[in-house]
Amino acid sequence: MRADSDLFLVEGPHMVEELLQWRPEDAEEVFALAEWVDPRDSRRQAALAPPVVRIQPEELAAMSCQHAPNQVLALVRKRRALPPVAPRGALTLALDAVRDPGNLGTIIRTADWFGIRNVVCSPDCAELHNPKVVQATMGGIFRIELSYTDLAAWLPTTGMPVFCTTLDGSALQDIPSPQEGVIVIGNEARGVSDAVRALATQRVTIPRYGHAESLNASVAAGIVMAALCQGRSR
Amino acid sequence: MRADSDLFLVEGPHMVEELLQWRPEDAEEVFALAEWVDPRDSRRQAALAPPVVRIQPEELAAMSCQHAPNQVLALVRKRRALPPVAPRGALTLALDAVRDPGNLGTIIRTADWFGIRNVVCSPDCAELHNPKVVQATMGGIFRIELSYTDLAAWLPTTGMPVFCTTLDGSALQDIPSPQEGVIVIGNEARGVSDAVRALATQRVTIPRYGHAESLNASVAAGIVMAALCQGRSR
Numbered sequence: 001m002r003a004d005s006d007l008f009l010v011e012g013p014h015m016v017e018e019l020l021q022w023r024p025e026d027a028e029e030v031f032a033l034a035e036w037v038d039p040r041d042s043r044r045q046a047a048l049a050p051p052v053v054r055i056q057p058e059e060l061a062a063m064s065c066q067h068a069p070n071q072v073l074a075l076v077r078k079r080r081a082l083p084p085v086a087p088r089g090a091l092t093l094a095l096d097a098v099r100d101p102g103n104l105g106t107i108i109r110t111a112d113w114f115g116i117r118n119v120v121c122s123p124d125c126a127e128l129h130n131p132k133v134v135q136a137t138m139g140g141i142f143r144i145e146l147s148y149t150d151l152a153a154w155l156p157t158t159g160m161p162v163f164c165t166t167l168d169g170s171a172l173q174d175i176p177s178p179q180e181g182v183i184v185i186g187n188e189a190r191g192v193s194d195a196v197r198a199l200a201t202q203r204v205t206i207p208r209y210g211h212a213e214s215l216n217a218s219v220a221a222g223i224v225m226a227a228l229c230q231g232r233s234r
Numbered sequence: 235m236r237a238d239s240d241l242f243l244v245e246g247p248h249m250v251e252e253l254l255q256w257r258p259e260d261a262e263e264v265f266a267l268a269e270w271v272d273p274r275d276s277r278r279q280a281a282l283a284p285p286v287v288r289i290q291p292e293e294l295a296a297m298s299c300q301h302a303p304n305q306v307l308a309l310v311r312k313r314r315a316l317p318p319v320a321p322r323g324a325l326t327l328a329l330d331a332v333r334d335p336g337n338l339g340t341i342i343r344t345a346d347w348f349g350i351r352n353v354v355c356s357p358d359c360a361e362l363h364n365p366k367v368v369q370a371t372m373g374g375i376f377r378i379e380l381s382y383t384d385l386a387a388w389l390p391t392t393g394m395p396v397f398c399t400t401l402d403g404s405a406l407q408d409i410p411s412p413q414e415g416v417i418v419i420g421n422e423a424r425g426v427s428d429a430v431r432a433l434a435t436q437r438v439t440i441p442r443y444g445h446a447e448s449l450n451a452s453v454a455a456g457i458v459m460a461a462l463c464q465g466r467s468r
Contacts, residue, residue, distance in 0.1 A: 106450045115443030136450075143445050173464050209349030209466045211377050215456070216340045216370075222453035223460040230407050232443045 006078055008129035009063075010141075012070040018139030019074055024050070026079065026142075031055045031063060032072035050074065065131040078129060084120040084147040086158040089180050091229060092118040094151055094162075096196050097187035098217060101126040105136020106218040107185065112140035114229040119146045120154065120182075122193075151184070152195040158182060161201045164192050165224055169203025172223070177230045185221045204228075240312055242363035243297075244375075246304040252373030253308055258284070260313065260376075265289045265297060266306035284308065299365040312363060318354040318381040320392040323414050325463060326352040328385055330430050331421035332451060335360040339370020340452035341419065346374035348463040353380045354388065354416075356427075385418070386429040392416060395435045398426050399458055403437025406457070411464045419455045438462075 007028055010019055013036060019027055027050035037054055060069045086092040093111050098104050104126040111119055126133055128146055137144075155162055161181035184200070186192035197203075206215065206223050215223070241262055244253055247270060253261055261284035271288055294303045320326040327345050332338050338360040345353055360367055362380055371378075389396055395415035418434070420426030431437070440449065440457050449457070 106453060109446055110449060110453050112444045113440075113442050113446035113449050117444075138446065138448070140446055172460070206347075206460060207464075208347050209463060210346050210351075212343055212347035212372065212374055214372070215344060215347050216452065218450065219340060219344055219453055219456035222449070222457050226406070226440060226457040226460070229443060230441075 007075045008078055008134060009065060009073055009131055010076055010134055011064060011066055011073040011131070012135070013072055015135065015139060016072045016074050018142055019076060022139070022142035023076070026077045028075040028077055029053060030072060030074045031060065033057060033060060036071040066135075082145060082147050084149045084154050085118050085145065086120070086160050086182050087118065090118070091116050091178070091180065092120060092160070092182045093221075093225070094120045094155070094182050094184045095125050096122050096151055096184055096192050097124045097190070098185065099124070099126055100188055100217070101130045101132035102136050103188065103216070103218045104128070105133040107221045108133075108137040108140040108144050108146070110218065110222045110225055112137070112143050114225045115232060116225065116229070117143075117145060119144050120151065121146065121148045122151050123148050152193075152199065155182060155196065155199045162199050163202050163204050163224075163228060164197055164200030165205070165220060166192060166197060166200070166203045167205060169205040171207045172204055172227045173207070175202060175204060175228070177228055177232070183224060183228055185217065185224065188217045241309045242312055242368060243299060243307055243365055244310055244368055245298060245300055245307040245365070246369070247306055249369065249373060250306045250308050252376055253310060256373070256376035257310070260311045262309040262311055263287060264306065264308045265294065267291060267294060270305040300369075316379060316381050318383045318388050319352050319379065320354070320394050320416050321352065324352070325350050325412070325414065325466075326354060326394070326416045327455075327459070328354045328389070328416050328418045329359050330356050330385055330418055330426050331358045331424070332419065333358070333360055334422055334451070335364045335366035336370050337422065337450070337452045338362070339367040339374075341455045342367075342371040342374040342378050342380070344452065344456045344459055346371070346377050348459045349466060350459065350463070351377075351379060353378050354385065355380065355382045356385050357382050386427070386433065389416060389430065389433045396433050397436045397438050397458075397462060398431055398434030399439070399454060400426060400431060400434070400437045401439060403439040405441045406438055406461045407441070409436060409438060409462070411462055411466070417458060417462055419451065419458065422451045
């Protein structure tokens with residue numbers, strides 16, 4: 001299951017159900033305890049693309065990356081890397097060196113909540129198929145198109161407004177929700193890199209009323225997405 | 235350093251500097267590598283209330299709760315538990331069964347950013363002095379007043395409007411930023427409990443435009459705080 005494999009692991013009933021609902025064709029094999037297999041509708045079971053292998057709790061524990069393995073896991077084929085896209089009429093998220101796997105996964109989950117379909121990562125972001133990223137997406141990984149590219153080279157090719165979160169921008173609530181554009185979120189410690197910040201058409205700041213030096217990166221990303229996606233249709 | 239101790243541990247240069255700036259009187263003892271001690275201004279050093287003990291890397295590793303111990307740690311006296319408060323003219327945060335230590339710490343950090351001074355937790359929230367909570371606050375623990383109480387019994391005694399995050403409330407952006415009140419954030423899986431939700435004067439929902447089933451609790455808390463604290467003075 002390492003980065004050089006063509007497969008990645010998804011774990012637990014919620015993630016496996018999301019897989020079977022959204023990307024059943026990507027599922028290579030499902031391994032499950034009897035308690036997960038038995039209550040499932042047998043017709044639905046028969047219609048499943050991937051074979052389901054019953055295993056024992058000690059086998060699950062041996063295959064799992066979790067501290068507390070939970071009933072079922074699946075081996076999933078990685079999709080071919082796609083070129084980065086920022087579709088017209090939509091908001092796209094760009095992540096500049098988001099290194100922590102939990103943050104990357106949580107940001108994908110939040111993008112999925114707000115209807116953002118495309119996430120474009122700099123090459124030094126965490127790796128999408130890292131088990132901590134996968135699990136933190138809570139299923140978002142099956143719905144979001146994610147790609148890796150050099151953001152400073154790519155952003156000018158999009159022809160889109162670029163909203164860059166910085167400490168010296170306009171207050172978030174003063175910026176009208178855009179029809180389209182790319183929202184850039186920076187590194188946990190250093191923020192957005194100079195090369196990318198220079199491409200911003202709008203710098204955006206989350207106003208601070210207290211004393212904390214910074215916000216957690218996935219919290220900041222959530223606040224910016226909530227404000228800029230405001231009032232979109234489903 | 236267990237829950238029954240009168241002391242708790244804070245780790246790393248950032249956390250220890252926050253301690254020495256905001257609550258030096260609570261510091262019992264600081265243990266540090268030469269690389270942390272030596273570059274410090276010697277007058278400032280002399281003025282320090284707590285004694286600084288030079289230790290070797292292997293001693294730091296033995297005392298630390300971190301995977302990668304970072305130069306310095308401090309033993310800090312716990313403060314006496316305070317009664318819950320919801321001051322007039324301010325926003326207070328109430329947490330209903332926020333169980334994950336990382337979420338509790340991150341929510342305290344966010345409250346500290348938005349100028350919320352008081353956080354009131356149900357007794358089944360994570361424990362404030364858990365090392366994962368402490369570190370995730372990024373210093374917020376030294377500035378926020380946190381207490382534990384039965385929220386359903388306490389909320390009616392505050393005489394304050396109660397903003398409760400639920401899945402069936404008014405869209406967040408349609409709610410004017412209140413002058414005062416209590417913002418309630420619920421459990422990671424179950425949301426706000428029925429008993430507390432029944433006390434809401436305003437139910438608040440973060441609009442969803444995509445497919446994710448839910449948001450991470452600390453992301454949701456951040457989005458709600460950002461919207462309801464909007465336009466406050468520092």
